Amino acid sequence: xxxxxxxxxxRQVTIKLADVxxxxxxxxxxSRFVEGRSAVISEIADLPQTRDAAAGIRNRxxxxxxxxxxxxxxxxxxxxxxxxxxxxxxxVNRIVTEIAAQHGVKTAAKSKSMVSExxxxxxxxxxxxxxxxxxxxxxxxxxxxKEAPSHIVAPVxxxxxxxxADLFAEKHGLPRKTGIAELCREAREILRPAxxxxxxxxxxxxxxxxxxGSALIVTNEGNGRLVTTLPRVHVAITGIEKVVPTLEDVSTxxxxxxxxxxxxxxxxxxxxxxxxxxxxxxxxxxxFHIILLDNGRSSLLGGEMQDMLRCIRCGACMxxxxxYQNIGGHAYGWVYPGPMGSILTxxxxxxxxxxxxxxxxxxxxxxxxxxxxxxxxxxxxxxxxEKQMERGMKSRQETLLLKTWAWxxxxxxxxxxxxxxxxxxxxxxxxxxxxxxNLPGASGWTNGRDFPAPTGKTFRELYRKEHxx
Amino acid sequence: xxxxFFVTCLVDAMRPRIGFAAIKLLEAAGxxxxxxxxxxxxxxxxxxxxxxxxxxxxxxxxxxxFESFDYVVVPSGSCAGMTVKHYPDLFKDxxxxxxxxxxxxxxxxxxxxxLHNVAQLKSVPGKFHGTLTYHDSCSGLRELDVYQQPRALLxxxxxxxxxxxxxxxxxxxxxxxxxxxxxxxxxxxADNKCTHIADTNCDTIVGGxxxxxxxxxGRLRRNxxxxxxxxxxxxxxADTGE
Numbered sequence: 001x002x003x004x005x006x007x008x009x010x011r012q013v014t015i016k017l018a019d020v021x022x023x024x025x026x027x028x029x030x031s032r033f034v035e036g037r038s039a040v041i042s043e044i045a046d047l048p049q050t051r052d053a054a055a056g057i058r059n060r061x062x063x064x065x066x067x068x069x070x071x072x073x074x075x076x077x078x079x080x081x082x083x084x085x086x087x088x089x090x091x092v093n094r095i096v097t098e099i100a101a102q103h104g105v106k107t108a109a110k111s112k113s114m115v116s117e118x119x120x121x122x123x124x125x126x127x128x129x130x131x132x133x134x135x136x137x138x139x140x141x142x143x144x145x146k147e148a149p150s151h152i153v154a155p156v157x158x159x160x161x162x163x164x165a166d167l168f169a170e171k172h173g174l175p176r177k178t179g180i181a182e183l184c185r186e187a188r189e190i191l192r193p194a195x196x197x198x199x200x201x202x203x204x205x206x207x208x209x210x211x212x213g214s215a216l217i218v219t220n221e222g223n224g225r226l227v228t229t230l231p232r233v234h235v236a237i238t239g240i241e242k243v244v245p246t247l248e249d250v251s252t253x254x255x256x257x258x259x260x261x262x263x264x265x266x267x268x269x270x271x272x273x274x275x276x277x278x279x280x281x282x283x284x285x286x287x288f289h290i291i292l293l294d295n296g297r298s299s300l301l302g303g304e305m306q307d308m309l310r311c312i313r314c315g316a317c318m319x320x321x322x323x324y325q326n327i328g329g330h331a332y333g334w335v336y337p338g339p340m341g342s343i344l345t346x347x348x349x350x351x352x353x354x355x356x357x358x359x360x361x362x363x364x365x366x367x368x369x370x371x372x373x374x375x376x377x378x379x380x381x382x383x384x385x386e387k388q389m390e391r392g393m394k395s396r397q398e399t400l401l402l403k404t405w406a407w408x409x410x411x412x413x414x415x416x417x418x419x420x421x422x423x424x425x426x427x428x429x430x431x432x433x434x435x436x437x438n439l440p441g442a443s444g445w446t447n448g449r450d451f452p453a454p455t456g457k458t459f460r461e462l463y464r465k466e467h468x469x
Numbered sequence: 470x471x472x473x474f475f476v477t478c479l480v481d482a483m484r485p486r487i488g489f490a491a492i493k494l495l496e497a498a499g500x501x502x503x504x505x506x507x508x509x510x511x512x513x514x515x516x517x518x519x520x521x522x523x524x525x526x527x528x529x530x531x532x533x534x535f536e537s538f539d540y541v542v543v544p545s546g547s548c549a550g551m552t553v554k555h556y557p558d559l560f561k562d563x564x565x566x567x568x569x570x571x572x573x574x575x576x577x578x579x580x581x582x583x584l585h586n587v588a589q590l591k592s593v594p595g596k597f598h599g600t601l602t603y604h605d606s607c608s609g610l611r612e613l614d615v616y617q618q619p620r621a622l623l624x625x626x627x628x629x630x631x632x633x634x635x636x637x638x639x640x641x642x643x644x645x646x647x648x649x650x651x652x653x654x655x656x657x658x659a660d661n662k663c664t665h666i667a668d669t670n671c672d673t674i675v676g677g678x679x680x681x682x683x684x685x686x687g688r689l690r691r692n693x694x695x696x697x698x699x700x701x702x703x704x705x706x707a708d709t710g711e
Binding site: 010013014017322323326327359360361362363364365366368369379382384385386387388389390394398399402403405406408409410412415419422423435442443444445447448449450451452454455457458459460462463464 | 476478480481482483484485486488489504506507508509510512514515516517518519520521523526527530558607608611612638639640642643644645646647648649650651652653654655656657658659660661683684686687688690691699
């Protein structure tokens, strides 16, 4: 499984805030994704109802997930697809490696799959002697750079064009290109043979459709279609929560997914992959495997975090998150960044390994407003904070501070006295400038900001004086 | 209308004049205002830090102090949001208390929301003169739909011009304890806000939540800006700003 580096969060924040190139790259999020979504989401005249319907579809599945998964397995199997169940990422790696061995696979062409990132699949395949080529342009760039995605939809959003030009020149050994079109052409020329020569295609799946046993993927570059049709073996990997009952349901979700993700009314390609190649099909894989990964998802069913499983991986929450916008995805330390990642990482990869993630949010709510399936992300972040408190995972200092504050707040006379003394003292420290440059115990504030001093008397003192006249 | 005024802990300690300005406005709107003396904090710091127990105790205290009023008014979207949206969550397993908190929530309002939509105040006592820009605080905006209300009230003031900053609805980075725990991140978010304020060339930034205002003011001053005025909407509407 992919290593969780979320313990480094605070250190990473410092690094990312100082990274000028990264900051420049992140500034494009606003124009490309925020404004992009805003421009097309209004095309849905009945947006509130559509979001309700989408959330309803996802809830219906999650409330009876076993039923819908078995339904999906039955329909997929009937069409010649082999369905595999994987409890962990290691199980996925083992199953794919076994399929590769069974079919004598030497090379695999891969389209984008965040679930495969969860498993660390590429490394496992390379260890088994299978050469893997990422074919999504962003993922290809990252494979060359030996980096992880920093965004679930735009994996290479942290890099600018110049960095890609340098990388291509170095790794391809060709003259350095500068235009985006030229760079894309160079990548295309290198990738094309990889599609044609691959023994195995590996993809993710945005949705699994129970009534037809299909896997559905939305892509823009066309690599997904090549990967899933040209090689003789196709393996699709996705999470168990991705199943939806019917085609009708998927059409509702598809009204929201591309608009929320990339600001497109619809993606360039929407591929429905149903069964292996039949005798009448002119093309398609001779063997079609779908691997369904649990990796802790089923443990969320029926509990207070189940809402998170509605997620359709559009990335709108991170695009609109003022924290993500300032630090990018790598700081979050695991596969999924932004608000959805700050919830999924602790849930799937251990709260003890990600103590900062639920707390590194102002709970501003911008994510929840744009979530197409109405996941109450701030509420879920808060629930994780409650779990930290219950399990004694908060620092002694923070717990003591909270308890002390609450104790005073519950004893109004002592509270009044303490605040009266406190504000008088702070007002004196504030001096003529009326600013505190240092606050003991709150250097987090005063390292970057002054603290405006109080005026010296509390409201309650002044109010009482005025009303006892 | 008998209005129970919840001052909020920040206004009580840091800027009492905001409390007096709010009372002046409520009285101008024809309300009989009472300020329960035992009030302290709504419990949000604990609630947002995972300390449900403390938040629950303070919610019950709030209920005891404010349940008897026709309305409860709060000069903060954040504390009002706590009362309206989150108290019911704390009592979701207790039908009797849930009903009482839901009823209380329905009568509790952020100050500008109350003045504009409930009291329908058509003119304000303030005499502010100049151009200002408005920061929309997160909880008021997203939990209570406070956006138009402060602008509508400012529009009744003949000498006030509002010049909108870009991303007025983006978080300033305050976030309560977040501002101390993740100081660097919080400072960067405040810095972005300061840039957007500076781009408007306004000499006054106004908002409805003192937490955000302290954060913004703290960053402005550290950046060497000692002239931009940072005011609560109540101060502008009631003109007790100086």
